[in-house]
Amino acid sequence: MGKVMTHMTMSLDGFVADPDDQVGELFEWYETGDVSVPNPNETVSFQVDDASAQVLRELTGNCGALVAGRRLFDIADGWGDKHPAGAPVVVVTHRAPEDAAARWPTTTFVDGAEAAIVKAKQIAGDQDVTIASAAVIQQALDLGLVDEVCVSLVPVLFGEGIPYFAKLGRGHPLLDDPIVVQGRRALHLRYPVRR
Template sequence: MGKVFTHMTMSLDGYVADPEDGIGELFEWYETGEVSVPNPNETVSFQVDRASEQVLRELTENCGALVAGRRLFDIAEGWGDKHPAGAPVVVVTHRPPEDAATKWPTTTFVDGVEAAITRAREIAGDKDVTIASAAITQQALDLGLVDEVCVSLVPVLFGEGVPYFAKLARGHLLLDDPTVVQGRRALHLRYGVRGPDASS
């Protein structure tokens, strides 16, 4: 069985979007290199440096399902039912769109984070599940459902906006030392999540 991990691109001061949900310079690393990484969405292109290529391929090639919140899904207009990760999307929402079955046939709408992770695991099979939403990440960490936290850290300060992390209901959470990849316009970090009883 694959892992459940989170991934978002984050400003140095901890934000994944500005107060109006804009991404500003956050996604520059997707288009500042010499290596083209294909994806199934014809409206998105990835042109990254060689170090970031390794990271991006790891994030996409073994992704069996992606979990997102309704807010991100609406902003992205459902990615046209073709998420750039190349995997089916599970959306956490209490109210699925009325035309969901016809407009987004490969997208699943689930009420609740735990149910969404369970469904995503079923869809992914032996592949990984990626959480790509700050709010869902927060809840999944509180539920103990995350194996790794991944951050592409960008050299920009937003000052305010939508934070990747917030107060944890279960208190502080200890992570393993990071795997670090220095890319162009992003420092890619992966942290294993230690269990609640793990000691240093």
């Protein structure tokens, strides 16, 4: 059985986007190297340093399903039904778009974070599930459904915006010591969640 992990690129002060949902300099690390990391979405390219390439390969190589929130899904226009992780997407939403089956045939729409993770685990089988939306990550942490928290920490300060972690309702989740990989323009951290 795979694990349930999170991954977001985050500013040093804890934000995954500015108040207008723009990532600004956060994704700069995806274009700062000579190593190309292929993905199934022809509109997205990754040209990273050696260390970041290894991190990307680890994050996407065993990803069997990705969970996203409706807000991120809408901003990305459903990634054209080809998420760069190369896995089917499960979207947390109260209502699927009317044209969902025609526009995004490999995407599943589910009401609620817990139901989305259950569905993603079914889709992923023995592979990992990656949660890639801040609000869904917060809910999944509160529900005790996350095995590993991954952060690509970028040296920029946003001052305000959409936080990676906020309003955790069930106390303080404890994490084990991180696995640390220094990349160019990003410090990659992987924290197993303590059980």
